[in-house]
Amino acid sequence: MSELFNAAEYLTERRVTAGDGARTAVHHPRGTLTYAELATEVRRVAGGLAALGVRPEERVVLCMADDVELYTAILGAMYLGAVAVPCSTMLTGPELAVLVADSRARILIGSHHFADAVRTAAEAAPDLQTVIMAGEPSWQSLLDAPPLQRPHTTWDESPALWLYTSGTTGKPKGAMHRHADIRSVCETYAHQVLDIRPDDVCLSVAKLFFAYGIGNSMFFPLSVGAAAILEPSRPSPALMAENAAKYGATLLFGVPSFWGPLLAADLPDDAFAQVRQGVSAGETLPARMFTGIRDRFGVEILDGIGSTEALHIFISNRPGAVVPGSSGHPVPGYEIELRRTDGTVITGTGEPGMLWISGDSICTGYWCRTAVNRTVFQGEWMRTGDQYVRNEGGSLTCLGRTDDVLKVGGIWVSPAEVESRILEHPAVAEAVVIGIPDDDGLDKPIAYVVPRDGALVDPDELITFCKAGLASFKRPRAVVVVAELPKTATGKVQRYRLRQSHTTVPA
Template structure:
């Protein structure tokens, strides 16, 4: 039926009522005789599955010794390191809830999250310990700050500062050999992930142990085809949904190796890591793919990579084609969300529709609905809904928002999509991103895709601006490649050559960067604010004939 697509899931892992995601990802490989296989590589140091299982058990014992009880939260503000991976897995092993948060947050940002999640123990890498310590007064629930890497920040009265190694030693004393795996069960809480907050205050999406298994058995196995000999490198970090799936869930679910990169991702650092560790699966976001092209990296930078994936926002076909032509690797663009834990719409190897999000991942139902809630026929835009076993149980302490977003077995994604006659889904933008120009709806994604076809443009964002008549018109903000000389007027003309005139931007702002979240998602509300501030439409209208405009 047009407007609805359902895929049949493969048989689930036979976990029984005591399922624990940590044991599923680590311990079962050791029990199967694969303890000597490399699970994680970080800065050239390898950790086997046996060593990871032991460290995970020690971390679980450490958190228990610090007073954390089952179903209580442990918050992590850490770089992508062995300690973070073991900490997340250790919390889940002990039946606690792991809460990794963005390392790009300031103390002012962290305070509300601490107060919201009410974690008793918080863990930080040395580089982020001061920021976390400064945020501690916002919560009266924190009893211990555990720091990895030797930093000694000042902490408020009532909070105990503990070194990571000392915490492990205390756990060893309380539970020699490490804490046992808790029989959690499918529905027990395992992981909270805060949404990126592009349109409001971040909310914690609550995920069960079963959700982790589901994304591994669906997208990981049936789309990526993740296998034991893979080496996975992700630009996206462990603190958000896309990254934790890429660097922890998928490789560990099959006994493969994850390559962790603690540094902030740049084309140079990722290229260095790729040359050193030779990944076979590479995960990034559209802005990073554009950055790699702009950085003029050698064509063999990703030699050995068999597949790349993209998520976070729609990948324009022009960018996809330029990147693949340069590096010789196909990109599987897909759509996921924090609330769904990972990708539920995706292109697949041998089945790539450039400019589309592909088809539903096996195990998910995807439906486009019109404004009245009915299923949209093929070719008709509407709101995208998804159903599947990895959908979060809701937002922590956000009843009204939970009821509007989580509707029975369906998740309202907030994305406007259209399904074609072949069952592929194409993103038209967020529901509140669509622009009505001259009474006709304009998709920002379509205009951005045209802008990115210009060889001088590496990033583009299109939003609605208001002209002197109070009418909404498309306005673009772009980032040019190094040495790019194209002007705003040139780009307006370029768009008019390839698009219907009503779709072309009326003005183009050239910027050094575009505002993005820690996950690489474009912050359109900040682009809108920039357009309001600079008012390029009025500047264009006021300029005399032949005068320069923004």
């Protein structure tokens, strides 16, 4: 039997009732919001959406910068019982139009940073009726409507949030989350792994439209009366260091594509002196980055794996017990299985298998994707698409996505293992390894690398370096030096775009 529960009330008014009304909830570029002020703004946005005719369980698409307007729009939509759909701000207008049309949304809220994409999407979305732009008269009109005095009577099972997958495959899908899923990730990862506290201040590289980012900057801090830092701009190492010092960040959430440049940045070693814990997700954190950040800045990074479908991290390292290069152990509240291709479960160590997970935060499925749903979601279990291996001691190491693992000369090769070796080279800042067919149609590992600032990469020397630390068959057959790697908005490398750039092994 479902119980009455509204995630927006849980994150805002519940804290006011608990006596946290005067505590800072949000730091933003123009000031701060206390919990009492945040609750008031959420009711105003919810009232404005209701005045526009937004109905419970109807989708509200958001293409907005990480600022107060997006923060209150997400919470306001959920407070009303509608479904918040924050979308990547890196989408082009036609790409955003696909999501607006797919969600059947009648209302789209944007911010001036992305006005061109919003207008283009609006012209191509047949069900869209209203466009609101933050900072313009339409947004003020929204706030001028009578505020909603109480949350809609949603159940824990009611839909609250859709997050479109980041599209590393090029085909985004809307993962549908319940109000209960938000409470679940707070009570599992945030409370039992991070041990998040009321005096914590959260600073996240990942933005709010990403499952990782919305947990870091909204769900987790608001669940305990802590504070979040919102930053609309691109998160460079210098900007993150500035914000960490200005607001006293204690929890720093990053991704590997941030930690690498941070190591190479010209910053003082005490730039993150107040940070008590670092966190990484998105892709496997190379051991070099873990030890480098720890030794230079004194910040221990907890690497883990999460997903849009699970809403946040479900396997993680633990404070003081990190196994570098691994994703750690299952988060309390989640079960994992490694399965062979025939479906049997692997119980021992050292044998690779497909990672399946079970937990209360897993989405109810993808919107209008029946065939995919039947493959990915089976009973209480979800197929992640990741190949993993269990180590001695029980930690788990990612070998890559199923489509990424290569078979070279009849032997399986993990791109992550080769990438980790390449990243040990002092001239390399970023690396990704993919399989490209040779003249016989057999896959060969090819490395794409981004040099460190001021460094030169000699492809032949780098291949020799790999041979010195890996079995010879694992070495890249060619090295392609590039200025940057194609990535999603969440920092994941779009390997399919690299594959499309070459049909045969480059000379």
